[in-house]
Amino acid sequence: MSGQEWWKRAVIYQIYPRSFQDADGDGIGDLAGIAQRLDYLSWLGVDAIWISPFYTSPMKDFGYDIQDYRDVDPIFGTLADFDALAARARALGLKLILDFVPNHTSDRHPWFLESRQSPASAKRDWYIWRDPAADGGPPTNWLAEFGGSAWEYDEASGQYYYHAFLKEQPDLNWRNPEVRAAMYDAMRFWLERGVDGFRVDVMWHLIKDDQFRDNPPNPARPPNAGPANALIPLYTADRPEVHDIVREMRAVVDAYPERVLIGEIWLPTDRLVTYYGHDLRGAHLPFNFQLIGAAWDAGVIKEIVGDYEKALPRGGWPNWVMGNHDKGRIASRLGPRQARLAMLLLLTLRGTPTLYYGDEIAMRDVPIPPDRVCDPYEKNVPGLGLGRDPQRTPMQWEDAPQAGFTRASRSWLPIAADASTVNVAAQRAAPASMLTLVHRLIALRKAEAALTIGDYGALDAPERVVMFLRRVPGRRLLIALNLGESAQSLSLPGDSRQATTLLSTDPERPLGDLAPAFTLGGGEGIVVLLADRETAPPSPAA
């Protein structure tokens, strides 16, 4: 089976459902809207879509606070809308990955309501309740990601409950076997409905220290990091017992053919790769975010890719993520030219790429006026640039009111000021656009096995240039990216007699024959087919 699993060759596309397409005219995206736009995704060439949560929710964290794991929130539609979307996706050959949020529920989930009723409640132990510390304060110093203590006091019972995120997102107690069983049933509900897998929210958070020890202070707190970074989350995340849970989740998924288990895990490479699990019985794809926060520097990128390739367990399949709904957009981080290189890198590295909606048209972070802020992170911890609304604004489809996203006169978040030019319709018609580049890159990935299942080999290159080979027997591709702003002279690897440029991020570069000594423009990236002794085509005279 090795190499054959669909998710090894796939490009995954993340949809933030509030912002993709609004079908019912309330200014918020919905499932029927996504269904209308599947033809576009099919044209783009992606293989799978991952949809951020659309379950019943009070929307305190815009769907990451779930009240019913087995239903669709009315804002997004109905189960019938889901089935219609799933059927349309299937008809187009698109795989469907759901977001599964097991770490916490909404505080309005019936389980929590029951748990909260009294310390004697049958569901008390489904959440994490503790007596106050001796001084009456919170049981530990643990901090919530979205600000403040992670413990919320409950007047009625005189106990605290733990929440890693908002107080409206109480953490489930995954040490309780009933919780595990109930959550695995929720997974099966969707697997039975035909979904192709899950992206598991904050997988590394699921188990907390059973001795409730205080987290140590963080001497290396990065500037502008969230308030929870004041402590090292030694006892609240990445606990050894979490791997038992991941293994169980994997077994749930494995009971159905060809499903994929993806874990959201923000950890350094050496810790991240442990989530493949013993004997690869953990997550198929522990999300690799190392490039999201990295400096855009050739040396740094080489090191990240090299370390990751080295750290992967035998048989573990790599993956790369460059943007998502929690981080600023690529085009804003890197600028327009280097953003094209980022797409080239994402789509030519070894491993399954995940592409965030809108990055294929180089959408940028949209400034949000104070009276339009939605994200609770920004509301709780204002002014530090932690808010996530800028990267969650509506998809820009065309030069039309609300960029074609909704027929309402107002969208839930503002539309980008440049949407009349930065949009799908305009870029589909423009040979030099980001969308045309991404479309070609995905097509090339499909056509060239070297780019999906091929080996990766780093090559020496001048400062500011990243260069590597992707190779299957009989076919070698060279990828070169100039992260600098000035042109660079390069030469083909020694044994290459002849080379053909297949693609460049610079629309001006002619494709075809490439001389052994060539120049790569500032901010240019290319994909080159190398002919060498092994692969040189027979000459016409022979």
Ligand code: NOJ
């Ligand atoms: C990670 C999700 O990506 C983020 O958007 C959310 O706020 C937290 N988990 C809490 O569920």
Ligand code: MG
């Ligand atoms: Mg709607």
